[in-house]
Amino acid sequence: MLSTLSKKMLMCLTGLFLAFFLLIHFLGNLQLFLPQEQAHLQFNAYSHFLAGNILIKIISYVLYASIILHALDGLIITLKNRKSGAVYESDRRGRASKWYSRNMGILGTLILIFLVIHFQNFWYVYKFGAPPLDERGNKDLYILVIAVFQQWWYVLIYVLSMAALCYHLVHGIHSAIRTLGLYHPKFVKWFKIVGIAYSIVISTGFALMPIYIFFTVK
Template identity: 65%
Template sequence: MNISFLKRTLSRKNLMAITGLFLCFFLVIHFLGNLQLLLPADQAADSFNHYSKLLSGNIFIKAVSYILYLSIIAHAIDALVITIKNKKSAGKYAFDNRKKVSKWYSRNMGILGTVLLIFLVIHFKDFWYVYKFGGLPLDEHGNKDLYTIVINAFSSWWYVALYVFSMLALGYHLLHGFKSAVRTLGLYHPRYARYVEVFGVAYSYAITIGFSVIPIFVHLTHFGL
């Protein structure tokens, strides 16, 4: 295999690993913030809207948000470039039948990533864009009423279904992505490999279930079956 191609691929994989782990960290922060939606309605509205204002008005948070946007773009573009290059090189070099030794989700990271990218576009349009540029009404404390927007979005069962489906795609993406990122960066020491794998699986399940429960809970408590 061409050495320069291998070096470029490894470099891109390093970038994808770094951005991927940063996004894993962000998911935890985002999930902790969304947990406020599980509070009683009167408390949830005040808490969630205040939290949203805090995120939009803090300089440090704004800086982190720009890193987030760049990480999402870099991760998506990098994954696309690596996938295209790997497909082009697949016909030139011999390789093992991966179906015998790999999970289906590890062979379909591109499909899972595409599902997540579509979801992110919808998610940003419905919440981030509306909050930034949509002229939201204010709550009784003078904060933008993002809580009402979220509740209205989850009033539709199909939107909840789309959200949960996307979280399942995220979960499978994380099952392979977390371990792959750690290994790519050389942090996958044999002595700790089992712990890393267990943590990655537990993290993937926790994020998937946690994010899925929230829209289901909101839909059922506000709008019933």
């Protein structure tokens, strides 16, 4: 059986991979901000390229495995922690830490629920459904994206989920660096700042996509 430290290491490695994946996903999705005509064809061509690339296919399996391992390991860790931690009649321990650091399990569950919705919205339809084709013959993912983000409640779900993602990343990246064993005070401080900046940029950027589409693209 893995030690408590090794279980955290699994959390750290899968988490860092997922956080890195977000950057690639984010950079690709920036195409949605292009003028509509250009965005339409370019985004579909990009999706087609990714779907047909063997390297991307391998990475996608690593991605699915990481999501499952991260969630399962997180569940195991949380259950164990629930058992080993104490319950007090009068409890003000919260003054010493941030709420999002104490509730990574809840934030993670929210993100997992979001992922189910997100996969169902796009991934499932693209892979197993029958999406329309664009004028170049690529599957028209762009139209799907636009259709989903015409509905205000989807925009709201996406934006709120990105807020949960932001807090999850702020603690997660910082915690992962600890688990990796970086103990030099100067670099720990720098990594913390970079981690927070990364979390804010990624989640705000993702949140702006549905908002931008809702208000500008018809």
